Amino acid sequence: MLFLMFIRAIFVVVVIALLLLSLKASSEDGMSIGMLSWRVGYTLAVTFFVIAVEWLTPKKALKSVAAAFFGLLIGVLISWAMSPVLLMLNDLYFQMSEEPLKMSQWLMGACICYLSMSLVVRTKDDKRFIVPYVEFSRQTKGLRPLVLDTSVIIDGRIADISETKLFDAPLIVPRFVLNELQLIADSGDKMKRTRGRRGLDMLNKLQSSTIVEVDIDDTPPPGMDINSPVDQKLVAFTKNCDGRLVTNDFNLNKVAQLRGVDVININDLANAMKTVTLPGEMMTVKIIKPGDSPQQGVGYLDDGTMVVVENARDKINQTIEISVTSSLQTSAGRMIFGKFEKMAANKPRSNGRPEKKKYDQKQN
Structure with missing residues (x-):
């Protein structure tokens, strides 16, 4: 998010610099005050419009310098392709002089580069670039995140395990898991309501911990709608982010393994920590x-x-x-x-x- 704010600041600085250069050149050519005011208003309106479009775009978490440069490259290519189109439209409709036309080209290039960079930075790099007969898949670097299931949050042992510094990877709670916890906490059944509130308390305990990092991810699982079962969403979400699913559900454990998703079962972990007994003892x-x-x-x-x-x-x-x-x-x-x-x-x-x-x- 800080890197994205840095991109926004650079975009604003570039637009202001271009605007000042344009105003200086226009004043030397004897342009009227009204025309200068119109140009300033037009430039600011376009700038705020582009930032608003980028701001309202659904956010997806990614902070990568490489993605920013990739987006910049795409923006430069698109700007280069759109430049002849702008010249043709100018000859047909606008009839702008050489200086305003250059200003429009630079402003168009800056807006396109900004939008492409921001969209690439805010999009998870889970895409596969397909070339005929060749498929390049993303390789995950660093620690793989741990995706928490509803059952393991309600169980509560994940909070105690995290305090032991056993998990170095960040813990991810999908938004639909948090919605399910809230739905259980608001249930009319007293037992379900108690379990849901316990899960929310455990999640609050995890978020307040200084040892482990917990993120609430709003990314929707690919290929799933809002009415899909939570277990299917969890498997698709974990596979999409190349993480590991943490659960206590035996059936979900088996389904995830069949789908090729790595699973950490808290019950298996607890059993592995128990004292080993040998025959004859x-x-x-x-x-x-x-x-x-x-x-x-x-x-x-x-x-x-x-x-x-x-x-x-x-x-x-x-x-x-x-x-x-x-x-x-x-x-x-x-x-x-x-x-x-x-x-x-x-x-x-x-x-x-x-x-x-x-x-x-x-x-x-």
Whole structure:
């Protein structure tokens, strides 16, 4: 945005310089005050009109010096092509003298260059330049942005993860995701309303953080209308900006992978951070409820991991020590399977007294 303001300032300076030079040349030729005033008003009106057209053009985020030079090149080529057209119109209708005609040519060139530069700078460089039998696709440089899904914002763990400085890339929230959050927060269902307000609070927390950069992007996903499902918009938006989709939705995860979009699943990330358990290790768990199979008991670790224990159906509400047999880790969660050794648990532990009694009998 600062670079775009810089382009606007240069455009205004160029127009004012051309206007002053034209006024100086016209005054030396003896042009009347009324004609000079008309020329000043005409030039200022055209300048403000061009800036207004550029200002009202739908904005798309891009800050690139290369794009500005590319737009300038396009503007120069268009100005060169339009110059004969202006000469022909002058001969047919305007009948301007040589000095005003040059002024009009310079003003037309400046306006065309300004419009082309501003439009290229404000357009994402996601276009593919097609040549017959050759296709040049854009190569992304730097960090790829992370596009946040509605579910991951409501979940809230993304805010805590961002505080750990794990993510260096900027976080992007599309405008339609923010609209969906607001729609959920205004829902008549109390549960949905609570979830929506939590999502808005989490988003506000992310924006107020000094560690991570969060942007609200108004760019519409290509090929989608306003009534398209949010999941389809997210996949198209992420693919368009060459980012990575951050979500907790299992189905959206699979669809995005089928479309060739990289996905970061917060559940997978959380499961990867959990302690690894190997078969044969001992752990302590409290049995909460009976399992599906006979003699099975179910307990939970502090991080919410489900533990299924064989031979522990009669140990409900008791804390027991089990032996890990296997573990299963998926995007939906993590499960640990173990076995409670009854014989080992009921076996009396040695406290030294039997050995002392045998020693006393030997002495007698």
